[in-house]
Amino acid sequence: MGWASWALGAAFAGGTAWTVPSAVADAVRAAAERPVGERIDVATQSFLGLPYQNDAVGEGRAPDLDPPARYDRFDCLTFVEEALAMVLAADPVDAPEIRDQLRYHGPPAYAARNHFMEAQWIPGAIEAGLLVDVTDRVGHARTLTKLVTPEVWQNWRGRWRFASLAAADLPLGSWTIRYLDLAEASAAAPRIPAGSVVVTLRAERAWSPVVTTHVSLVVPPAEPGGELRMRHATRMGKQVVRDDRLGWYMEHLRDYVNWPALGVAVLAPVEQGPRLAALATDPWSTSPLPDAGGELPRFEARPIPPYAAPEDPRSD
Secondary structure, eight states: OHHHHHHHHOTTTTOOTTTTOOOHHHHHHHTSOOOOOHHHHHGGGGTTTOOOTTOOOSSSTTTTTSSSSSOOOBOHHHHHHHHHHHSSSSSSGGGGHHHHHHHHHHSSSSBBOOOOOOIIIIHHHHHHHHHHEOOOHHHHOOOEEEOOOOHHHHHHHHHGGTTTSSSSSSSSSEEEEEEHHHHHHHHHGSSSTTTEEEEEOOOOTOOOOOEEEEEEEEESSSSOOOOOOEEESSSSTBEEEEEEEEHHHHHHGGGSSOOEEEEEEEEEOOOHHHHHHOOOOOOOOOOOOOOOOOOOOOOOOOOOOOGGGTTTTTTT
16 A cells, blocks of 8 residues: 555545544534543544545555554444544543554564454454453354464465565464354353443464454444344445444354354453543443353354345455
């Protein structure tokens, strides 16, 4: 990606495509005292329908000349990063500070970007105190352990996407991630709080360093008593930012064929500064639920119902 894609961003909601739209900033400020899930809903309402574009941001300098942020198009991760940055910052103008904590493990640079979710982005966000893993608070979790060696990187067919990343900057070793299997994810969906980050995991492959393929946000029901929604920038259907019923998405994961889904991890935002101090108790101080036992559940892939964007029914 380069300056051409940056230049494509015309004026959006009163500002350029790579600055927080003034109307969005004002809406976030007006909702500053509301729960984080409601703030995320408010912050991202105007993004619904905007196009999906993979890897539309960078550092504004080589090797990735794209701008650090843009608000006229998103991929799944940049959508989540921008939403969290706006609502966790003391003010939307301070969003870049939160975004950089999520996106980098050092001063902003391509080599310091958290390119890989399981090895870098998730543990980095937890270490920075921006997210907490609540997977085993909302459901009966399992543990996936992933080992990545230099040979895995050498043989991975997706390595070309990171050609500008030196071998020394690729994460190596063993790491773990807690997840809800497909049956438990469906059962736990009503218990996942609005504001949560849902991370979609695929079946582990020894020859691939990657198991995460999608990330999304949970927002409150559209109407009182309704179902929680999952808001995400997705390649499904028209490839835009859209809402799906959270329960539907959890069942939809059972129908992945070429690379079966394993389940989901759930992370909750951690309030910062005065908002954190105002909390009477830690909402996640409860004990974890017992781990899931037995074999992983198996499901027969089914035809996707019309609700599920039949144009591209098995993309995230």
